[in-house]
Amino acid sequence: MRQIASRGALAIDNARRYTREHRAAVVLQQRLLPPATTDSPAAETAGVYLPAGGGAEISGDWYDAIALPSLRLALVAGDVVGHGMPASATMGRLRAAIQTLADLELEPDELLTRLADLVQRLAAEAPAGDHDIIGGTCLYAVYDPVTQRCAIASAGHPPPVLVRPDGTAEAVAISPGPPLAVCGMPYETTVIHLAPGSVLALYTDGLVEQRDRDIDQGLRRLTEALAASCRPDRALDETGRALLADLTDQVPRDDAALLLARTRAIPAADTAHWEIPADPAAVSKAREWITRQLTMWGLDDLLFTTQLIISELVTNAIRYGRPPMDLRLIRHDVLVCEVTDSSSTQPRLRRARTTDEGGPGLFLVAQLGGRWGCRHGQNGKTIWSEQVIQDSPEATAHRSGSRQSHPQL
Numbered sequence: 443m444r445q446i447a448s449r450g451a452l453a454i455d456n457a458r459r460y461t462r463e464h465r466a467a468v469v470l471q472q473r474l475l476p477p478a479t480t481d482s483p484a485a486e487t488a489g490v491y492l493p494a495g496g497g498a499e500i501s502g503d504w505y506d507a508i509a510l511p512s513l514r515l516a517l518v519a520g521d522v523v524g525h526g527m528p529a530s531a532t533m534g535r536l537r538a539a540i541q542t543l544a545d546l547e548l549e550p551d552e553l554l555t556r557l558a559d560l561v562q563r564l565a566a567e568a569p570a571g572d573h574d575i576i577g578g579t580c581l582y583a584v585y586d587p588v589t590q591r592c593a594i595a596s597a598g599h600p601p602p603v604l605v606r607p608d609g610t611a612e613a614v615a616i617s618p619g620p621p622l623a624v625c626g627m628p629y630e631t632t633v634i635h636l637a638p639g640s641v642l643a644l645y646t647d648g649l650v651e652q653r654d655r656d657i658d659q660g661l662r663r664l665t666e667a668l669a670a671s672c673r674p675d676r677a678l679d680e681t682g683r684a685l686l687a688d689l690t691d692q693v694p695r696d697d698a699a700l701l702l703a704r705t706r707a708i709p710a711a712d713t714a715h716w717e718i719p720a721d722p723a724a725v726s727k728a729r730e731w732i733t734r735q736l737t738m739w740g741l742d743d744l745l746f747t748t749q750l751i752i753s754e755l756v757t758n759a760i761r762y763g764r765p766p767m768d769l770r771l772i773r774h775d776v777l778v779c780e781v782t783d784s785s786s787t788q789p790r791l792r793r794a795r796t797t798d799e800g801g802p803g804l805f806l807v808a809q810l811g812g813r814w815g816c817r818h819g820q821n822g823k824t825i826w827s828e829q830v831i832q833d834s835p836e837a838t839a840h841r842s843g844s845r846q847s848h849p850q851l
Contacts, residue, residue, distance in 0.1 A: 476537075479679055480507045483774050484515035484587040485703040488678035490686050492698045494525065494648070502529035502578065503646040504537055505701035508544045511815055511826055512778050514586045516544045517703055519599065519644035522578040523623075532564065532576065536622075540582070547817030550582045550595030551629040554619065558597060561622040577623030581644055585636060587708045588772060592642065595631045597622050600647055600657065603665050607639040611669035613661055638707040641672040648698035649689055664689060678702045708772060718756055718767035718781070728756045728769060739773055744829055747810045748779060751827050754807050755781040758825070762787060776812065776828045784822040 480487045487507040502522025510516055518540055522533045539560050543553045557580060565576035581599040585592040594602065594614065598621030605611040619629035636642065643664075650660030667688060671681045682700050690698050714735050718724050729749045736745050752769065759767045763783030772778040807814050811827035 475504060476506045480509075482507075482509055482515055483513040483706060483708065484509075484585050485705045486678060487515075487517070487701060487703045488682045489699065489701040490679070490682040491700075492648075492686050492690055494697050502533035503648060503697035503699040504533050505644060505699050506537060506540065507701065507703065508541055510544060510547065510584065511813075511817070511828065512586070512780065513588065513708060513772060513774055513776075514584055515703070517583045517585065517642065517644055517701060518580065519602075519646060519699060519701055520578060520580040521599070521646045521648075521697075521699075523576065532578070535564065536560070536578065536580070540580075547815065549631055549819070550584060550593050551619075551631045553582055554580060554595050554597045554622075554629045558620075558622045558624070565623060577621055579621050579647075583642070583644070585642075585703070585705060587706055588713055590636055590638070590705070590707050591633055592636050592705075593631050593633050595619070595629045597629060598624075600645065600650060600661065603643040603645075603661075603668050604634070604636070605641040605643065605668050605672040607637055607674075609669055609672075611665045611672075613665060636705045638705060639674060640705045641668070641678075642703045642705065643668055643672075644701040644703075646697065646699045648696035649686070649700055651696070652690070660689075672702070672704075678704055708774065712773040714771040716769045718759060718765075718769055718783075720760060720765045720767065722757075722760060724760060725753055725756050728752050731769075732771075735771060741773070741777060741831065744777055744831070747829065748777065751779055751807050751810055751829075752781075755779065755825055755827070759783045764822070773831070776830055778826060778828050779811075780824050780826045782822060782824040786818060786823060 475491060476489065478489050485507075489505040489507070491503065491505070502520075502524065504518075504520050504522075506516075506518040508516040508518065518537075520533070520536060522529045522536065524532075536557065539557060540553070543556055548556070561577060568576050579599040580597045581594065581602060583592055583594040583602065594616055596616050596618035598618055601613045601616050601618070603611055603613050614632070614634060616632045617630040620627045645664065647657060650664050651657045652660060664685075667685055671685060682702050686698060686700055716728070716731050718728065729752065732748055732752050733745060736742065736748060741748075756769065759781050763785040765784060767781065767783040770778075770780040770782070772780070807827050810829075812830050814825070814827040816823055816825045
């Protein structure tokens, strides 16, 4: 009897310990996951997550939707090796790293390269014997609602599925690179066009790889389900929950995460473009063009500050950049001013000394605009500045209609 009682007490203690660890893992995962739904000028998104074992094995699958400058949106889906609190902690570190790298406005292939370097460092820091269980996969996409172009790169992650406005669906043909634990191999960016009203689905392999089917069969089933479910009159979060319930086992062996993004487009009437000639006189011409454009848009209250911002950005482009040079305006709940040139030099924000003939330009831009930054592309760089449009219909609708709810496990 004493031995039976001892074994029973040990079993109860183990059960209590497991319950405490499981609750801690659930709380950690809830805090690390992003809002389940977001609403931005680029797209509305909805994400759902189902842990393995019906909740018994919290893991490191995640999704994210990150607002970027110039009204763009980054979409992320990732899968970390392992289960339990270590996997959740690794997921949290990778998600934070992606948000930081996204703020640097890196191209998708460059972002994944730097993320793979981080995973290598995490593996090197892991205790002996745990190096091989530090790793994962990731899909990173950036959608621009002005050009309606989406750039996608994959680190060993399944391809996204595109549902077009006419209801047809197919997996996007991408060239996946190696998983994040493998360095030394390049990643490749694929660019596709997304018509307004398209739905882009990012997911983890737990949604398509089941006991009774391989990943190719699962991907075909997911594509068919998306084509049937992604209707314009149906809420994305409702669609996501229904898909997760239909495509996963009652007690799944692996986590499953799904992120749906229904794209939007900025109307052509809300953008303006002007080619900058390589001539100092272009600064005054740019101010004249800005005056006409903002007056036509009814943004006279932003005219003075925008003229100063554009004067500094165009002057810097002519003085330090290389042609061709372009000026672009985007109007929504913010007014975005962008100047692009073919030089790859990195602008620096500094205070000008009293003896300097120049230097305070970017400092002035930073003070006048709500925020500013610089992103590099294959053909040069773009310096941008944002100003909030007070009491605009878009700003009012965005403030009152923006919804962010947190997922429930």
